[in-house]
Amino acid sequence: xxxxxxxxxxxxxxxxxxxxxxxMPQVGQRAPDFRLQDQNGHWQTPADHHGRWLVLYFYxxxxxxxxxxxxxxxxxxxxxxxxxxxxxxGVSLDDVKSHADFASKYHVPFPLLSDADRKVAExxxxxxxxxxMHYAKRTTFLIDPAGNIAKVxxxxxxxxxxxxxxxxxxxxxxxx
Numbered sequence: 001x002x003x004x005x006x007x008x009x010x011x012x013x014x015x016x017x018x019x020x021x022x023x024m025p026q027v028g029q030r031a032p033d034f035r036l037q038d039q040n041g042h043w044q045t046p047a048d049h050h051g052r053w054l055v056l057y058f059y060x061x062x063x064x065x066x067x068x069x070x071x072x073x074x075x076x077x078x079x080x081x082x083x084x085x086x087x088x089x090g091v092s093l094d095d096v097k098s099h100a101d102f103a104s105k106y107h108v109p110f111p112l113l114s115d116a117d118r119k120v121a122e123x124x125x126x127x128x129x130x131x132x133m134h135y136a137k138r139t140t141f142l143i144d145p146a147g148n149i150a151k152v153x154x155x156x157x158x159x160x161x162x163x164x165x166x167x168x169x170x171x172x173x174x175x176x
Contacts, residue, residue, distance in 0.1 A: 024125030024139070027152060031056070031143045032123035036091070038111035039099035044089065046147060053086035053150075053173075054143040055165050058126045058136035059158075062094045062102035062112075066138065070158035075108055077162040084169050085145075091115050092136055142168060 025032060031054075035045050046054065057074070059067045074081075074088050081088055088110040094102070099112040113120075121127040121136040128137050140161055142151040151168050153161060 022122050022125050022127075024152065024154075025141070025149050027149050029149050031141065031147050031149055032120070034113075034115075034120040034123065036113040036115055036120060037096050038113055039096060039103040039108070041096060042111075044111050044113055046143065049087045049089075049143075050147065051145050053084070053145060053169060055081060055086050055088045055140060056091065056124075056143055057088070057138075057140040057156075057161065058091050058121060058124065059138055060135040061092060062098045063105075066158045067092070068106065070138070070156075070161060071102070071108055071112075072106055073159060073162045074110070075106065077166060078109055080166055081162070081169075084166060085173070086142075086165075086169055089113060091120060093118055093121060093134060140165065142172070144172070 031046055033046060035043055038044050057070070059070055061067055071090060074090070078088055090110070091113045093115050095116050096114045099114055102108070103112050115121050115136070118127055118134055124141065126137045126139045128135060138156050138158065140153040140156055141149055142165055144150040150172055153164060
């Protein structure tokens with residue numbers, strides 16, 4: 001009788017226990033709807049941005065090095081993005097108070113949404129887990145003015161994502 005190596009058995013067992021998360025929406029699909037509070041306690045929905053491009057970026061955690069770099073890069077490019085017809089919205093699983101502190105410290109001029117119940121991250125297919133901790137994978141969705149996914153950026157570089165979005169936004173607008 002042949003035995004499984006212990007490491008292989010543990011990997012298979014861990015796979016059985018891993019949560020089943022939703023699939024990520026693809027280019028051309030309707031962006032999943034949501035209603036979340038921002039750092040100021042105001043409710044936000046995708047409909048608030050109807051008729052404009054929406055840069056919806058998910059990030060793991062406030063105040064971590066990569067997330068701080070990413071929020072500051074979008075902050076620094078927000079006027080260029082707005083001039084290009086796009087609104088910027090960040091989303092993580094952190095609570096409203098954490099977002100308020102993060103936004104205040106780094107002078108964030110756009111909404112940071114609290115997805116504390118993890119439903120929006122799951123709907124967008126970015127909810128993940130490691131060592132029992134849930135977080136949103138660093139992923140950006142560029143949503144067109146009609147509310148459809150125009151571009152998906154997975155495993156983004158926090159320093160380069162904003163510039164990628166700006167370049168792709170110019171290309172997509174020119175093609176339409």
